[in-house]
Amino acid sequence: MTYAESARETNTSRFERIVGEVWSGDFSAYNDLFAADAVVHTPFGTFEGRTAYRTYLEESLGVVPDFEADLDEVFEAGETVAGRFTQRGTQTGAAASAGLPATGNSFELPGSNFAQFEDGRCVEMWTIWDRMEFLDQLGLFPDSPRAFARLLGLRLRSRLGSRRSDRSRHGAA
Known part of the structure; x- marks a missing residue:
């Protein structure tokens, strides 16, 4: 893209490229x-x-390689862009960091996104969608309180374990 093209690009078009291009890999x-x-x-x-977010996106695309998102609505107000989207895909890979096994099940969920831009680049973004509905569509939502507690315990242990290893690397007890 030339400088002239970049100067004409709006935050809305940048946001559309994030959802349409970046989220697709x-x-x-x-x-x-x-x-x-x-x-x-x-x-x-x-x-x-941006390196941490790119790593997350690459790992997510490994879990859901056919991921796609369609923008349903986009609004721009100053340096902020908001959008509603529909995301879909098939979870064929395991999400080890989240403790989720591969299911082969598909999902389709609505979501919302708010992005703040400065000097033509996204500086902060909030992506919101129903994680419980996502788990339910994948067949991973626990069917009993005991199973839910077990899933929650796995998540807590994985988060606490990573924090403990971070502290041990920095010399904390």
């Missing part, structure tokens, strides 16, 4: 769309820095 314009210190909030955590 086309990272060719990724560094042009996200600031180096961008912060992205998702139902699976907050990712600080």
Whole structure:
């Protein structure tokens, strides 16, 4: 893209490229769309820095390689862009960090996204969708309180384990 084309690009068109290109695995314009210190909030955590968010996206596409998202509505107000989207795909890979086995099941969920831009790059983004509905469509939502507690315990142990290993690397007890 030339400088003149970039200058004509709006935050809405940048947002559309994030959802249409980046979320589908086309990272060719990724560094042009996200600031180096961008912060992205998702139902699976907050990712600080565009490298951390790209790693999350690459891992997610490994779990759901046929992922796609369609924008249903987009609104721009100043440097903020908001959009409603529908996402769909088939979970064929395991999400080890989330403790989720591969299911082969498909999902389709609505979601919302809010992105803040500065100097033509996304500096902060909030992606919101129903994680419980996602688990239910994948057949992973626990069917009993005991199973739910077990799933919650796995998630807590995986998060606490990573924090413990972080502390031990930094010399904390």
